[in-house]
Amino acid sequence: MSDFQDIFKSCFEKLYGKPAWKVSPGWGSFLTMEFGEPHLEITQTKLPSTRRRVTVRGDWHLWIYCCDWHVFANGKAVGDASLNSKSKRKIIKSAQYLDGQKLVHASISDEASSLTLDFDLGGQLVTQPYDKKSEQWILFEPQGKCLTVRADGKFAYGNRPKEKWLKVK
DSSP, X not given: OOOHHXXXXXHXXXXXXXXXXXXXXXXXXXXXXXXXXXXXEEEEOOTXXXXXXXXXEOSEEEEEOSSEEEEEETXXXXXXXXXXHHHHHHHHHHHHXXXXXXXXXXXXXXXXXXXXXXXXXXXXXXXXXSSSSSEEEEEEOTTSOEEEEETTSEEEEESTXXXXXXXXX
């Protein structure tokens, strides 16, 4: 499967009907969400101090990364990726609103500049690039592969970091 639209469809259709959970704001305006069965991800650091970190992850992990995004409730704005003191609360509110909603549809513009996720309780997440090259979002799959889309209209599908960037169109 080498066509972007086929890969996109194959990746996201597996999420349809699954609730997004642990929808969380991250550093800056990053937004993450889990889909599927939970499991523990255990990582251990090396010197100078040995530590172990345990994180609950879903089978699928979606990281809304270096892009602008907006969350809507039945067409009405809930929050977005803007970073000022008032908007951090809107980012948290957006995450809380999407948490628990089931993904029913995912679509992407022809040049992959905009991702739209539709949820069963009226939620909608729409992304757009804020620059010309950054990775906009990454969908990590259970088998270790991930689909990554950049603002320059390129994508990679495979195991990181050995990604080969291909044009969407």
